[in-house]
Every structure is written in C-alpha cells, then in structure tokens.
Amino acid sequence: MIAPLKARIARHWPVLPLRTMVLGTLVFVAALPGFGAIFLRIYENALVRRTEAELVAQGAALAASAAIVWRGMPTRPDFPAAAVRYHDRMTEVDLRASPILPPRPAAIATRQRPDAAALALTRRMMPAFQETKVTTLSSILMLDRQGILLNGAERGRSLAALPEVKAALGGRAVTVLRENDAYAARYPLEWLSRATSIRLHHARPIRVDSQVVGVLLLSRSPRALFLGLYEDRGKIVFGVAAIFLLLLILSAILARAIVRPVEALSRATRELALGRRVTPRIPSLQVVEIRALYRDFDRMADSIDKRSRYLRDFASAVSHEFKTPLAGISGAIELLQDHGDDMAPADRARFLRNMAADAERLSRLVRRLMELARADVLVGGGDARSDARSVLAGLADAMGGERFSVTLLMPDVVPPLAMDTDALAAILATLADNAHQAGATRLDVTLAVDGGDAVIDMADDGPGVADGDRDRIFDAFFTSKRAQGGTGLGLSIARSLIDAYQGALTLEQSVQGAHFRVRCPLAADF
Structure with a gap:
C-alpha cells in the first residue's frame, strides 16, 4: 500500500530548482500564522471566546445586582453572606465545533401578564442596563420567571420557547451562536471570516434565595477578524512588505551559501568527468556541510587523478612486461617457420626451451596481475x-x-x-x-x-x-x-x-x- 503511494507521488513530484524550494519554504513558513488565523480560525476563535467571556462577566454582574435590588435592601455587615468559591468559567462556544443556530426568532404574543416584582426590578435596573449597553455595545434584555420580556421593543411578549431561555429558567447559564440577520458586509474579504455574520447570545438566570426570579438575555457580535485587519491595513501592508523583503534577503544568503556552491561543484564534477581537473572556489559564506562536501570532492578528485595515473603507468608497465616475452616467442616462431627444416636439433630444442620459458613468464605475469587486481579492489x-x-x-x-x-x-x-x-x-x-x-x-x-x-x-x-x-x-x-x-x-x-x-x-x-x-x-x- 505504501510503496505504490510513494511511486505515484514520485511520478508527479515536480523537480524544482533549489532556489525555488528555499524561497517557497520560507514563504510558506512566513504564511503559517496567517493561514492559522484565516483558515484554522485560531484568532477568530479567540475573539469569539473573549466576547463570550465578556458577556458572561456582564451577565454575572448584572444578575448579582438585580438579585440585590430584588431583595430591596443593600448588603449589611451583619447580613449572613453565602460562601462563594471563585473559579474560572470555561467558554462553551467554538467556531469549528459549535452549531450556528438561525437568527433569534421574534417573541410571541402571550396572554400572561408579566410578574409585577420583576417588572419593578427592571425599571430600577434600567439605568445600569443603559450604561452597560453604551460601554459594551451589548443588547440586554430582561425576562421574568415566565420568559416574558420586560424591556425592549418586544416587551410583554414571550421568549420562553427559546432553548437558551429554557436553560436559564431551569437555572443554567448558557451561550449559543446565532446568525446575525442584521449583518451587512462593509469591508473587502469579510466573507472569509465566519465570525462576521454571527451573534453570541448568553442567557443567565437571576437567583434570589436559590430561586430563579428572572433571566438576563445578553447578545453581542464579536469583533470580526477582517474588521481588525481592515482598520490596521496600513500596518499589515507594511509588515507584509517587510517580511517579503526579509525573505528575499534570506533566500539570497542561502543561495550564496548553499545553491551557488552546489552549482559550482556540479560544474567541477562535469569537468572532472571530461578529464579536466577544475578546483571550485571555496564560497565566502561557508556552511559546515558544504565545506565538508568541498573537502570530499577534493579527496575524490585526488583519488581519481591518482587512479588515472596509476592506470596509465600500469598499462605502460604491463605492455612493457609483455612485450619482451612476446617478442621472444614471435622471433622464435618466425625462425622455426623459416629455417626449421635446416636447423640442427640442438638449436631447435634451445628455441623451444626459450619459447617455453617466455610462455611461463607470461603465465606467471598473468597470475600475478590477477592477484594484484583482486588485492586492489579488496575491501x-x-x-x-x-x-x-x-x-x-x-x-x-x-x-x-x-x-x-x-x-x-x-x-x-x-x-x-x-x-x-x-x-x-x-x-x-x-x-x-x-x-x-x-x-x-x-x-x-x-x-x-x-x-x-x-x-x-x-x-x-x-x-x-x-x-x-x-x-x-x-x-x-x-x-x-x-x-x-x-x-x-x-x-x-x-x-x-x-x-x-x-x-x-x-x-x-x-x-x-x-x-x-x-x-x-x-x-x-x-
């Protein structure tokens, strides 16, 4: 399974110049933060969770204030305050995992009358609501224990069927993501940001003596990623230009320290293959591996040169060593062919002995040459x-x-x-x-x-x-x-x-x- 996959990748893998690969690698590494912010929504998620944390904090403060006002008295030194354990509240929403619900539906008409005490509480809390809205740009709605709106344009209507309101009436604070039907794109490339068209809704119960007497429903749009990018577009353009210039400088340095020495070594290798010894110039910007590669190339070139001289000398010596006995054998054969019939038996025997000696010398030379060849290539x-x-x-x-x-x-x-x-x-x-x-x-x-x-x-x-x-x-x-x-x-x-x-x-x-x-x-x- 792995081998065919590797073969398929190898067939389609582009063969690129080293300069292109270096520049592409640097550009890719530089683009990783932007890739994570836009496509992995890391930055957007952080903004959404921060918005949720702010809504939770506002809701907690307003709910506590409403509970105090409901009791109709300030906290006194002799009032037995309940023990409070402080802890960090984990955020609930996640742009990659949390579902985005449809826009909040309109409140429905109801025949039920709002709770009088809750309505009075709302009137007393309105100054605090207004001041908070001006500062945080959040929508703050208050509902009684029946889920009836006590303020806003839809007061007197019911949101009891809303899932987050149901959870709050049951005593549990909850945050959901909903589409923002009032959203209208104003900046280029806003469509890339998922957070621009959503709105966070946080429902929080108001408890008095462990009883839920009402609900605070807060909502707010998170500060979208591209809104911040658009506002800081000048700085971002300057930063991108500076990063790209730095990448070009780094690519030039790497090319001078790695690519150019490799190209010079490649040219020297081709010249060496043609029989010409060319020593490449050692680069001014040295890298440990490149410097070691140059040393290895010099040793290889010296070894090849030494081996070439050895082969030339060896061939010359072999031809010289073989020439003498071959000449003796050829001369003796020629004499025997021309004068063998007229030659005395003793002379013929002497020539044959000389030929046998020369043949034995040739055989001995061949054996020793084979032994030398085996010894030379032995590892x-x-x-x-x-x-x-x-x-x-x-x-x-x-x-x-x-x-x-x-x-x-x-x-x-x-x-x-x-x-x-x-x-x-x-x-x-x-x-x-x-x-x-x-x-x-x-x-x-x-x-x-x-x-x-x-x-x-x-x-x-x-x-x-x-x-x-x-x-x-x-x-x-x-x-x-x-x-x-x-x-x-x-x-x-x-x-x-x-x-x-x-x-x-x-x-x-x-x-x-x-x-x-x-x-x-x-x-x-x-």
Whole structure:
C-alpha cells in the first residue's frame, strides 16, 4: 500500500530548482500564522471566546445586582453572606465545533401578564442596563420567571420557547451562536471570516434565595477578524512588505551559501568527468556541510587523478612486461617457420626451451596481475579475524630450514587481528620469500602490540635494499631480479592487501639486510 503511494507521488513530484524550494519554504513558513488565523480560525476563535467571556462577566454582574435590588435592601455587615468559591468559567462556544443556530426568532404574543416584582426590578435596573449597553455595545434584555420580556421593543411578549431561555429558567447559564440577520458586509474579504455574520447570545438566570426570579438575555457580535485587519491595513501592508523583503534577503544568503556552491561543484564534477581537473572556489559564506562536501570532492578528485595515473603507468608497465616475452616467442616462431627444416636439433630444442620459458613468464605475469587486481579492489570485511601467532608459526614451519632459518619472538597472548587469515599469510609469505630469494640466511620476526595495532617486524641478514631503490620498492613491476624470473608485483600485492584492512606496510631503516614492518589493527571487539 505504501510503496505504490510513494511511486505515484514520485511520478508527479515536480523537480524544482533549489532556489525555488528555499524561497517557497520560507514563504510558506512566513504564511503559517496567517493561514492559522484565516483558515484554522485560531484568532477568530479567540475573539469569539473573549466576547463570550465578556458577556458572561456582564451577565454575572448584572444578575448579582438585580438579585440585590430584588431583595430591596443593600448588603449589611451583619447580613449572613453565602460562601462563594471563585473559579474560572470555561467558554462553551467554538467556531469549528459549535452549531450556528438561525437568527433569534421574534417573541410571541402571550396572554400572561408579566410578574409585577420583576417588572419593578427592571425599571430600577434600567439605568445600569443603559450604561452597560453604551460601554459594551451589548443588547440586554430582561425576562421574568415566565420568559416574558420586560424591556425592549418586544416587551410583554414571550421568549420562553427559546432553548437558551429554557436553560436559564431551569437555572443554567448558557451561550449559543446565532446568525446575525442584521449583518451587512462593509469591508473587502469579510466573507472569509465566519465570525462576521454571527451573534453570541448568553442567557443567565437571576437567583434570589436559590430561586430563579428572572433571566438576563445578553447578545453581542464579536469583533470580526477582517474588521481588525481592515482598520490596521496600513500596518499589515507594511509588515507584509517587510517580511517579503526579509525573505528575499534570506533566500539570497542561502543561495550564496548553499545553491551557488552546489552549482559550482556540479560544474567541477562535469569537468572532472571530461578529464579536466577544475578546483571550485571555496564560497565566502561557508556552511559546515558544504565545506565538508568541498573537502570530499577534493579527496575524490585526488583519488581519481591518482587512479588515472596509476592506470596509465600500469598499462605502460604491463605492455612493457609483455612485450619482451612476446617478442621472444614471435622471433622464435618466425625462425622455426623459416629455417626449421635446416636447423640442427640442438638449436631447435634451445628455441623451444626459450619459447617455453617466455610462455611461463607470461603465465606467471598473468597470475600475478590477477592477484594484484583482486588485492586492489579488496575491501576488508568488518568481521575479519586472524590469529597472528598461528599464522607466524605456520610460516616458520613452511619456510624454515638449514639454509634459511626463521626466528619468532612473540608474546604469550595476542588479541585477534582485524584481517583475513589468508591475506595476512600471503603478505608475510611474500616478505619471507623475498628475503630468501635475496640471499638471506636468517629472518627474525617480532610480534608486538602497539595501542590498537599489532606490529610485525621482519628483519633479514641479506644484502638489503639499495638506497636508490627504496622509493620504488613498492611500485608495480619494479624488480632487481628480472633475470631470475621476478615480476616486481609481490610487494605491490602485499601493500594492496594490507591497505584493504586499513593497515600499513613500510620499509624501515636497518644497519644490515632489509627490515619490513607490517602494522595491522586489532579486532574492535577484543
């Protein structure tokens, strides 16, 4: 289910320039507050709830005042006041959840007469009602215990059937949202605001000695969102312009710090693919990731350049190494073809021996080249383990003899090496075989632990390496014993093998003979 959805999104996802994505992201983030205010109605909801809280506060104050007036006496110090527990009243309405009822219906005629006491209370409270209306712009209506209006244009008529009035007559204060039939749009874009065309109605009971003696019905239109926006349109336009200018500046900074360096790196990559090395200029505004990317690009370019030179040199060396035996074989074949019948048996046998030797040299070169190729592309496995003590013991048993002795100096316990056993054995065997072929009669092998590495020193008593050859000893095809059949690939293969396991193979200074040092990391879990 998820995979097809991802594939469908990927097919239709637009491929945009990074500059456009940066600017679009910034604009989207900047527009989130406005989106929340308009479409999620966060700000409008806050205004509506604040209006409800004000109506509730007005109703509570007026209802308490009406109760005092109903008793017909002021509060005296010796009057036993009831204990009051103060608490915040939670608002009830929500623009996203509360239903919006139709406009309040007109009061209906009734034969019932208003309660005389409630009517007298209304007359005494009218100055307070008028002062409150002037200040809060709220509509304040008072009803008796029968739901009959006691003031306003519809006084004497009944609103007892109204749901909010029923709830208040039952002793419960309630707030509802109703459509405002007197609403008329006066400002542009008011239609986007849901709060512009509604009116809050709050019905609150008037209690005297725990008895409901009347109801206060207050109503008010909330201050609509777009009314406030329209009044502050100048400030809003200036703020939008300032924000957009700031976004452009931020986009320019990000483009200079991210987009332009990436584009420069892309151009340098294309040039590198064409064989031209172009070093991109480091940007003046640096980002940590971009700076790391430039360093990685330089390392990659150096590695490619090094590998290219290696391949060119390798191809030249291979052609040179193959040319001599191939020339010998071709010449011998040509002589045998031209003069084979007249050639003495001894000469024919000599030419055939030379051809066989050249063919064997070619076969040996091919085998060593295959070993070098495998060593060059080898990547050491993270779980590779080898026991250096057992590998060295096997080497001493295989190569030690009367004319070539191998002496081992090892500690009793050595942690496992993070290297394949066959690779370690091949490296050590190559070094020991080179010492033997060079004419050495003794090879001293020392194994030690240095920090997180194992160090194997192999020192022989042979003629050593000439000073002029020390820098080239690990180059492919370099050998001083070509006449004896040397290919010059042994040390190259050994170094490639040790490099695959993040180790090192070096030629150390020595008074006599050759001294090679193999350094290999220990296994991490030991």
